[in-house]
Amino acid sequence: MDLSLPEWVADWARDAPNLKVPPPGPKSKVIIDKDRKYVSHAYDRLFQFTMDRASGAAVMDADGNVYLDFSAGISVMNAGWSNPRVVNAIKAQAEKLVHSLANDAYYDNEADFAELLAEISPGGALETTFFGNSGAEGVEAAIKLSRYYTKGSEHIAFMGSYHGRIGNALAMASRIKYKYGHGPFAPGIYFAPYPYCFRCWFKQEYPSCNLLCVDYLEKAILEFGGPSNDVASVFVEPLQGEGGYIVPPKEFMPRLRKLCDDRKILLVADEVQSGLGRTGEIWECNSTGVIPDILITGKAAGGGIPMGAIVTKRQIMDVWRPGSHSSTFGGNGMSMAAGLAQVREILDNDLAGRSRVLGEHALKRLTELRDKYDIVGDVRGKGLMIGVEIVKSKKSNEPLYVPQIQGLAWRKGLMMITAGMFGNVFRIAPPLVISKEQLDKGIDIFEETIKETQAKMV
Ligand SMILES: Cc1ncc(COP(=O)(O)O)c(C=O)c1O
Structure with missing residues (x-):
């Protein structure tokens, strides 16, 4: 190469x-x-x-x-900064149409981008996208959709996690630094230990620990830690970003998948930071063999223009009826053109x-x-x-x-x-x-x- x-x-x-x-x-x-x-x-x-x-x-x-x-x-x-493919896409789009009225009309790049995201989604299994304007908005959309779909209202997040600075996404952040002075936060969010093996919460060693942290989530938090059997979704970063660039053991994501399947909980993978080539895979989920129910993307997905999106299975997305969720600027002309160009550039150049x-x-x-x-x-x-x-x-x-x-x-x-x-x-x-x-x-x-x-x- x-x-x-x-x-x-x-x-x-x-x-x-x-x-x-x-x-x-x-x-x-x-x-x-x-x-x-x-x-x-x-x-x-x-x-x-x-x-x-x-x-x-x-x-x-x-x-x-x-x-x-x-x-x-x-x-x-x-x-890369100022990648000409992205710059030219932005210029051409700006001259033609900046605000594409995603709320009320259709627009070619939005449909093309959603098609591409479906094609490259983990296992090609997630067929449909909702576009918003930031990673945190993607997280908010995933929270809303997982509640709407499961009728549950509680969520599991991980210690060290970061999902954005607004609303429920902020409620799912585990650091005091982010939350200080901004409460009260939404109830019903429970934090589980992420497998931060360098500083194991349980002072164990991998692999002899057999992922005690996941046992703890399953046997302590879900059964005796306070949730009301009403958990809609587990939010996980397959490689934790703001928490310290932590790579979990290979069994972690498959164990979460099984735990969610057994309990009919949705598994939401937040790949806002780890996605689109960053970890050497298009999605870090791909290296774990796990297909999440909802994938959140953002950051690189907008090619430098604000963007965030959820990609999910048709059967999950389709519980939302027209008007169930919306955004004035979601799927707007500039982010669709820039994001589509950057994602194509990442794919075409491996x-x-x-x-x-x-x-x-x-x-x-x-x-x-x-x-x-x-x-x-x-x-x-x-x-x-x-x-x-x-x-x-x-x-x-x-x-x-x-x-x-x-x-x-x-x-x-x-x-x-x-x-x-x-x-x-x-x-x-x-x-x-x-x-x-x-x-x-x-x-x-x-x-x-x-x-x-x-x-x-x-
Ligand atoms: C994993 C993850 N999720 C969500 C977000 C929030 O994205 P944004 O800042 O675009 O709202 C970030 C931002 O760093 C992130 O790393």
Whole structure:
């Protein structure tokens, strides 16, 4: 497989990183000052620079500094920033029709996109789609539909899970950070332990544990933990994202499938972050052999335009009658054109395969770092969805919250973001078109920052 950058990537983006002035430069500072005066401070704003343009796996700020991107806009730009197929689709659509009136009329790209999602759905078994505007809206739609279909009103979510910041999706988030000050939340959501084997909730070892966490869900939570036998759905991320890029054991998803089948509960796979090539598969569900009842997609599915959707079986979707659910902008012209173009680009260029190959290479290199540095506790992931968990020492295994690693890396030109319940997991999640050379360059910078951080601790 050719692992160099695609031809369309701009010249300036090829030798990233390339810093001209220490960031934030003077032009960035002017914009940041105005922003801080007028824009809500709710966003984290991890990088103190302004986005000016982006191409392939590189971003340029207002001062001409070029950064290597290990976050892909939080797993959105899977086919690469400014991919011409996506850009041209957006331009052509904008000239023709921006708001396609999905609520009240039909539109070609929406039908085409739904057809494509049905074709590529896990096992080709999910035939129909409802389009919304964000991952969280996809989650809300799945909650509503699973209640409508089963007549149940309760849900199982997992510790460490993240499903968005609004309504019931927020109620299903397990971190206080996300929920603080925003209650009360919907009742009837029960949290089960996710198989976070590096920090097992039950202090067990895999595989001898036989997935005690799933036994606990089945025998403790469902039977004695408070639900009223009215559980509509289990919401699971097949590879947990914000919780720390956690890969569960291979038996986990099949065990959930069986548990749901036995109890007539719907299994909802939230692939907003893990889907569309990120983990080396089109859907992470595919690598588990499990077909969910409802699949949620978002992020990369919109090609950079806001988008979220649920894909499900005809018999489930069809309980909704016209007017049961709706959205002014769902399935709108821009997100359909951009999303369809990006998904086709991922499929036509086997970017999932590329993610797999590059991911194996990165995992090998990062595992060497784990063996070399005491503060690197765990390295895990699939494809280009890799987490590096930082600890105080291998002996203590205590989480080490070190946002300064992020700052150090950024000043060297590498954009990395964190995840994890303790904020101590660094994500290796670049656009899938990144070259092997760029990936290595980024890992080299990451290693420098780890080395410097560990030296300071000593
Ligand atoms: C697994 C998962 N579900 C849902 C969401 C929410 O998506 P959005 O921010 O588009 O609402 C996210 C966002 O990070 C996510 O990672």
